[in-house]
Amino acid sequence: MYKLKFTFLLILLTNVSILLSQNFSDNVKPFIAIKETVFAITNVTVVDGTGGAPQNNMTVMVKNGKISYVGPSDKISIAKGTFTIDGAGQTLIPGFVMLHEHMFYTKPFEDEFNIVNMTNTFPRMYLAGGATSIRTGGSVSPFTDLNINKLIKEGKMIGPKMDVTGPFIERENNFSIPQLPILPAGQAPGPMVDYWANLGCTSFKAYMNLSREDLKETLEHAHARGMKVTGHLCSISYHEAAELGIDDLEHGFMVCSDFNKDRTEDHCDYRKAWSGLMALDKDAPAMDSLMKFLIKKDVAVTTTLPVFAPLKNYELIPGGGEQALHPDILEEVKKYSAGDAKSDSIDNIMFTKELYWIKKFFHLGGKLVVGTDPTGSGRTIAGYANIWTLETLIKSGFTTSEAVMLCSLKGAEYLRKQFDTGSIEKGKAADLILMDGNLTIDPGSIRHIRYVFKDGIGYDSKAIFDSVKGKVGLY
Numbered sequence: 235m236y237k238l239k240f241t242f243l244l245i246l247l248t249n250v251s252i253l254l255s256q257n258f259s260d261n262v263k264p265f266i267a268i269k270e271t272v273f274a275i276t277n278v279t280v281v282d283g284t285g286g287a288p289q290n291n292m293t294v295m296v297k298n299g300k301i302s303y304v305g306p307s308d309k310i311s312i313a314k315g316t317f318t319i320d321g322a323g324q325t326l327i328p329g330f331v332m333l334h335e336h337m338f339y340t341k342p343f344e345d346e347f348n349i350v351n352m353t354n355t356f357p358r359m360y361l362a363g364g365a366t367s368i369r370t371g372g373s374v375s376p377f378t379d380l381n382i383n384k385l386i387k388e389g390k391m392i393g394p395k396m397d398v399t400g401p402f403i404e405r406e407n408n409f410s411i412p413q414l415p416i417l418p419a420g421q422a423p424g425p426m427v428d429y430w431a432n433l434g435c436t437s438f439k440a441y442m443n444l445s446r447e448d449l450k451e452t453l454e455h456a457h458a459r460g461m462k463v464t465g466h467l468c469s470i471s472y473h474e475a476a477e478l479g480i481d482d483l484e485h486g487f488m489v490c491s492d493f494n495k496d497r498t499e500d501h502c503d504y505r506k507a508w509s510g511l512m513a514l515d516k517d518a519p520a521m522d523s524l525m526k527f528l529i530k531k532d533v534a535v536t537t538t539l540p541v542f543a544p545l546k547n548y549e550l551i552p553g554g555g556e557q558a559l560h561p562d563i564l565e566e567v568k569k570y571s572a573g574d575a576k577s578d579s580i581d582n583i584m585f586t587k588e589l590y591w592i593k594k595f596f597h598l599g600g601k602l603v604v605g606t607d608p609t610g611s612g613r614t615i616a617g618y619a620n621i622w623t624l625e626t627l628i629k630s631g632f633t634t635s636e637a638v639m640l641c642s643l644k645g646a647e648y649l650r651k652q653f654d655t656g657s658i659e660k661g662k663a664a665d666l667i668l669m670d671g672n673l674t675i676d677p678g679s680i681r682h683i684r685y686v687f688k689d690g691i692g693y694d695s696k697a698i699f700d701s702v703k704g705k706v707g708l709y
């Protein structure tokens with residue numbers, strides 16, 4: 235064993251004035267702040283997404299949309315004239331890869347539940363909030379989501395790279411959500427999986443009122459195409475789903491029906507499932523053994539903290555996005571939240587348990603991934619929730635490096651995109667978040683994003699958030 239000491243010298247011969255060649259439409263261009271083909275971010279604190287220790291005084295170079303160098307600032311000499319961002323006093327982390335996102339939002343009418351696509355605002359808000367890659371966690375309008383993905387790729391819309399799930403796979407239920415796709419009795423889910431996979435969907439989500447037979451067929455059809463299936467389950471227990479080969483379970487441990495003692499097979503009773511979790515000691519051996527079983531079966535768990543955020547001690551809109559909501563919608567959210575306030579002490583207990591369980595699952599070696607889920611009573615909105623999630627994971631006891639890794643590389647690994655994105659490493663896409671402040675000292679620094687880079691294009695986060703002020707709920 236021997237060590238070699240290198241001094242890295244990077245000599246750039248490229249004409250530094252060349253701009254990236256992708257065409258962007260006129261509605262996208264105003265939000266692009268940096269489009270040089272070659273640039274450097276110097277003297278910056280890097281939390282690289284691999285889980286390794288944060289590093290100060292680093293330089294990251296980007297060339298043609300890819301990261302071309304990561305190393306100490308004093309080990310690189312940058313060619314004269316290279317476009318340089320002085321990152322002193324700032325932190326650079328990988329773009330978020332978040333796995334329970336939606337292009338829709340809850341917009342209740344009187345007492346009727348309603349979900350509506352936020353086609354114009356949410357895609358750009360995800361990007362402004364640092365999410366450079368997302369998986370949608372079930373769709374009510376798959377054509378819209380597929381078209382959004384296409385328009386983003388063509389430079390005609392601002393937004394993240396997308397893994398578009400097919401429509402929710404669900405049976406008859408008593409939820410009264412008019413937009414929710416329902417498979418009629420007698421029709422198997424397989425043809426639906428095939429149909430939407432042929433149209434471009436790349437993963438699927440099983441919902442709350444399926445039989446094990448339904449899930450089995452969904453898995454067979456998706457897996458035959460190398461696609462993954464996640465589930466927000468209720469009628470099927472986590473243990474049963476893991477046994478059948480599901481890839482991922484949504485909402486952490488908050489919707490786990492395994493501890494409902496009166497459970498009827500293939501039947502959803504989410505209130506009893508919730509009571510079972512309430513009654514369960516946080517260190518119950520039964521939960522430990524469930525976690526170990528999920529690990530053995532290689533099942534990921536997606537925690538969706540914002541949608542479960544209690545009111546007490548937390549913002550009405552996690553991440554502070556009240557200004558993004560249309561004033562009428564904000565009033566509605568306030569009204570609904572006032573109703574929720576009655577059960578807030580229970581929400582607090584359950585939220586605390588969820589934080590405890592996801593930490594335990596992670597430390598046991600579980601595949602923990604992260605998402606936001608902009609549904610519930612309308613408090614969770616795209617972008618702001620992504621920001622809040624990182625901040626909250628750090629504040630709840632994950633190290634900064636762990637929290638960043640959960641929000642980036644772990645999601646990329648789940649999507650099998652870890653060789654392309656998810657960490658700040660040479661050769662990967664320049665999917666990056668540059669923020670003011672030192673994230674390792676102040677988790678709130680993530681609220682001060684300057685630029686979000688996607689494939690090396692730097693978008694002005696504040697300008698994007700400013701552009702949606704008062705519009706969420708309408709567009």
Ligand SMILES: [Zn+2]
Pocket residue numbers: 334336371372607608609
């Ligand atoms: Zn969801």
